[in-house]
Structure formats: structure tokens, C-alpha cells
Amino acid sequence: VSTQSTGLSKLDFEILNTASLFLSVRRQMKVIKSSDTVAIPPNVQVSVKNRKVTVTGPRGKLSRDFRHLNLDVSLQTKGKKKFVLVELWFGVRKEIAAIRTVCTHIKNLITGVTKGYEYKMRFVYAHFPINATVADDGKSIEIRNFLGEHRTRFVPMLDGVTITRSDKDKNKDEIVLQGNDLELVSQSAADIHMSTLVKEKDIRKFLDGIYVSEKGVIGAN
Numbered sequence: 336v337s338t339q340s341t342g343l344s345k346l347d348f349e350i351l352n353t354a355s356l357f358l359s360v361r362r363q364m365k366v367i368k369s370s371d372t373v374a375i376p377p378n379v380q381v382s383v384k385n386r387k388v389t390v391t392g393p394r395g396k397l398s399r400d401f402r403h404l405n406l407d408v409s410l411q412t413k414g415k416k417k418f419v420l421v422e423l424w425f426g427v428r429k430e431i432a433a434i435r436t437v438c439t440h441i442k443n444l445i446t447g448v449t450k451g452y453e454y455k456m457r458f459v460y461a462h463f464p465i466n467a468t469v470a471d472d473g474k475s476i477e478i479r480n481f482l483g484e485h486r487t488r489f490v491p492m493l494d495g496v497t498i499t500r501s502d503k504d505k506n507k508d509e510i511v512l513q514g515n516d517l518e519l520v521s522q523s524a525a526d527i528h529m530s531t532l533v534k535e536k537d538i539r540k541f542l543d544g545i546y547v548s549e550k551g552v553i554g555a556n
Contacts, residue, residue, distance in 0.1 A: 365425045371434050373441045375417040379449060381441075383408050383419065388441055392448025395495075395515050399440055404433050447515040450552040454524045455501075457548040458508035465531075465545070467510065473497035476510065481531050482543055488530045493519040510545075513553055521550075 375381050380391045386408050389398040401408060407422040421437050423430060446452070458465040463483040469476050476498055478488040492498055492512070496519050501509035510527075514520040524547050531544040 365427055366431060368422065368424055369426055369431045369434055370420060370422040371438045372411070372421070373419040373438050373445070375419065376445065376449065379445055381410060381417070381419060381445075383410050388419070388444065390441070390444040390448050392445070394448045394451050397444045397447055397515055399444060401437055401440075404437065405430065406433065406437060408437065443517045446552060447517060450554070451513060451515055452517050452520045453549075453551060453553045453555070454512040454520055454547055455549040456510050456512070456524060456527060456545050457506075458545055460543045461541075463543070465508070465543070467500075469498055469500055469510065473499055476527065478527075478531060478545070482533070482541070490523075490527050490530050492523045493526075496520050496523045498523070509548070524550075 376392075378393060382389045382391075386401045386404070386406065387398060388401065388408060389396065405423070405426075407420075407424075409420050409422075411418055411420045419438075419441055421434050423434055458467070463480055465481055466479040467476055468479070473492070474497070475489065475491045478490070481488065493514075495516055496512055496514035499511050499513075501507075501511055512520055512524055514523075527545050528547065533541045533543060
């Protein structure tokens with residue numbers, strides 16, 4: 336780009352070029368060392384092998400593989416306290432952002448094996464009441480009479496997720512999903528929601544469906 340086409344003086348043009356060069360270098364600037372830690376509760380055992388983290392607690396065992404990330408994951412001890420250390424050497428900004436992501440995943444694993452996760456879903460209907468039947472083992476749900484349709488929607492739960500009906504005296508149009516793995520519980524809730532999407536109608540008018548009303552750890556409410 337020339338100074339004539341931009342209407343800038345030669346000095347202004349050089350200042351703009353210098354500023355853009357500085358910003359591009361700053362975006363690619365590497366930090367020598369970045370790290371974050373996750374504290375391990377006393378009743379939880381954590382093992383790390385080849386960036387695969389395994390967490391064992393009162394509710395069970397969960398594991399997650401981080402080998403797709405160029406990070407160092409290790410167990411550290413300081414006095415009586417144990418923690419997981421996540422490190423990255425010579426990383427740019429986008430790579431450094433993955434450190435906190437890994438730490439959050441490990442925290443979710445610890446919460447899952449100590450407290451567990453719970454999602455509550457509500458039936459929403461204007462005219463045709465939604466009828467749902469939960470299997471005796473809590474591994475699946477059958478949904479009938481959605482928008483007056485005759486077909487039965489069958490939704491299986493993912494591994495480790497159980498589904499129950501709420502107390503009919505308190506709330507007859509509510510189901511509860513529980514499990515240790517946050518992603519499996521949330522995906523099971525999403526599968527139920529997706530099975531009752533309204534097709535070929537105005538969704539601003541037809542609001543029928545099954546929606547997530549509450550989410551958190553088991554026993555929080």
C-alpha cells in the first residue's frame with residue numbers, strides 16, 4: 336500500500352507499519368513458563384501417566400486423556416498437601432489458554448467422584464400433556480403424546496447416568512438425571528431435549544418440550 340493511495344504522509348505511514356509489526360510480534364510472543372495447579376482433597380486419589388489423569392473417590396473412578404495437548408501434567412506434594420501441576424514451556428497465548436481448560440476438567444473429575452452431578456428437567460406443554468415412562472433400572476426413558484403424536488420416543492442414557500421421576504406430590508412434570516461424569520450427564524439431558532424438538536412449526540408459538548431447569552451437584556438443593 337502506497338502513501339498516495341492512503342492519503343497519509345510518509346511519517347504517518349511508517350508509524351502505522353511499525354505499530355502493526357509490533358502487534359503481530361506481540362501476538363506471537365512466547366512465555367517461557369506458564370503453570371497452574373489443582374488441589375487434591377484428602378478422600379481422593381489421583382494418578383497421572385502419559386498425560387492421562389485418573390481420579391478415584393467415594394463415588395467411583397473417572398479418567399480423562401490429555402495427550403492431544405502439548406502440556407506437562409504431574410503430581411506434586413508440598414508438606415501434607417497434594418496437587419496436580421499443569422505446565423507449559425514456551426507457549427503462545429492460545430496454547431497457554433489450554434492450561435486452565437485442563438485444570439477445569441480435572442476439577443470436574445474430582446467433583447464427580449466426590450459429590451456427583453445432577454440435572455433436573457421439566458415438561459413444558461400447552462395442550463397435549465407429555466407422558467414419560469422411566470425404565471425400572473433408570474437407564475432409559477420413553478416419551479409419548481408429545482404434541483399429540485402417536486410415535487414413542489425412546490432415549491437411552493449414557494454410561495453411568497441414571498434417570499428418575501421426581502416426587503409426584505411435589506412436581507409431577509419433572510425428571511432428574513444423576514451421574515459422576517459431567518459431560519455424560521449433560522449429553523444425556525441434551526439427548527432428551529433434542530428428542531422433543533418441534534419440527535415444521537413456529538417455535539415461538541409451540542413451546543412444548545423438555546427443558547433443563549436446574550443443574551448442579553447432587554444434594555445442593
